[in-house]
Amino acid sequence: MIAFNFIRFSAIFRWTLALSVLIIPQLVQAQWQVIAGAESPDRGSQALAFLPNELWVHTGDSIRWTFPTHERHTLTLLKPGQTRPPGFGPIFGIPVGCPGLTPDGSSFDGTACVTTGVLLLGEDTTATESSPTYTVNFPAAGNFKFVCLVHADMTGVVHVLNPSQTLPHDQDFYDQQAQDEQVLLLADASRLEGRGTPGHQDRAQSSDVATGIGEVVTTTGGGSQTASLMRFLRDTIVVQVGDTVEWTSLDPSINHTVTFGVEPADPRPRSANVMLTSDGARQAVIGSPADSVNSGFLSPAPQDRAGLAQSPPGVTRFRVTFTSPGTFNYICAVHDQLGMKGTVIVHP
Numbered sequence: 024m025i026a027f028n029f030i031r032f033s034a035i036f037r038w039t040l041a042l043s044v045l046i047i048p049q050l051v052q053a054q055w056q057v058i059a060g061a062e063s064p065d066r067g068s069q070a071l072a073f074l075p076n077e078l079w080v081h082t083g084d085s086i087r088w089t090f091p092t093h094e095r096h097t098l099t100l101l102k103p104g105q106t107r108p109p110g111f112g113p114i115f116g117i118p119v120g121c122p123g124l125t126p127d128g129s130s131f132d133g134t135a136c137v138t139t140g141v142l143l144l145g146e147d148t149t150a151t152e153s154s155p156t157y158t159v160n161f162p163a164a165g166n167f168k169f170v171c172l173v174h175a176d177m178t179g180v181v182h183v184l185n186p187s188q189t190l191p192h193d194q195d196f197y198d199q200q201a202q203d204e205q206v207l208l209l210a211d212a213s214r215l216e217g218r219g220t221p222g223h224q225d226r227a228q229s230s231d232v233a234t235g236i237g238e239v240v241t242t243t244g245g246g247s248q249t250a251s252l253m254r255f256l257r258d259t260i261v262v263q264v265g266d267t268v269e270w271t272s273l274d275p276s277i278n279h280t281v282t283f284g285v286e287p288a289d290p291r292p293r294s295a296n297v298m299l300t301s302d303g304a305r306q307a308v309i310g311s312p313a314d315s316v317n318s319g320f321l322s323p324a325p326q327d328r329a330g331l332a333q334s335p336p337g338v339t340r341f342r343v344t345f346t347s348p349g350t351f352n353y354i355c356a357v358h359d360q361l362g363m364k365g366t367v368i369v370h371p
């Protein structure tokens with residue numbers, strides 16, 4: 024009786040063992056971690072980047088994206104060939120999605136798009152424990168691009184392999200890579216400040232204000248990452264009545280505004296008191312600190328690519344002539360939550 028039971032038990036055990044060898048590789052579905060964006064403590068330097076932005080996973084695995092910055096991002100997987108939608112729809116700040124938003128935990132196999140809404144830290148939140156997260160499962164093999172709909176040059180690629188194939192890297196590798204890239208991008212962003220204020224000593228008479236500066240970093244395979252300094256590089260400028268101040272955006276990828284007075288609900292269009300100039304810039308006259316003037320988006324020309332219609336030149340310059348003395352505070356209506364603010368002091 025005892026021997027019989029033992030034989031039965033060991034047979035069952037062997038079968039269970041054999042079955043688990045077949046089943047366990049399907050059950051061990053890894054969850055990978057990617058960070059969407061990084062920032063300096065003062066929020067001025069932004070890494071607009073997926074960290075890392077190229078990874079290899081198995082079918083059935085999932086990736087969890089974490090959003091630890093005060094700058095807005097999305098994680099979006101468009102269908103191959105799908106036209107990239109704009110970040111925001113008719114109402115500024117409200118994403119149209121791809122179209123629509125998909126819930127946390129969605130699956131992506133290339134047949135239907137998946138996207139978060141706009142994810143960021145709350146205004147007064149600094150604890151990274153409160154960072155929003157979003158997880159996507161990848162049930163099918165393939166090579167898929169992922170993008171941020173808010174930042175054109177923030178892209179990545181995931182290679183989804185069959186479980187029989189060996190993955191080249193583990194999470195520790197990606198964590199180290201993410202850390203290295205974050206350090207480099209944030210250092211790039213703060214270093215760019217020097218390029219935005221060339222010869223600032225001998226240009227004390229100058230009334231030019233660099234409006235953000237950045238660079239797109241191309242990482243082969245994964246696509247693009249962007250380092251941006253979200254600052255007016257001379258945040259206080261002193262001029263005289265009758266002078267004209269010129270703001271110039273030096274960021275190749277990011278939209279900024281120069282906004283005096285009441286912040287409009289939609290900062291994208293210029294306010295009615297802003298005129299176009301013959302050289303493709305915009306201009307306005309301000310006669311009182313109570314005036315409200317919005318430049319509208321100062322935007323670089325989009326990146327060029329074969330197969331697309333010729334894009335218009337960017338609008339990167341905004342000029343304001345001050346006709347009365349006073350202190351005139353202004354913001355970038357897109358990045359004021361990052362501290363992008365400035366002051367013009369006009370002396371009689």
Ligand SMILES: [Cu+2]
Pocket residue numbers: 235253278279280355356357358359363
């Ligand atoms: Cu801005």
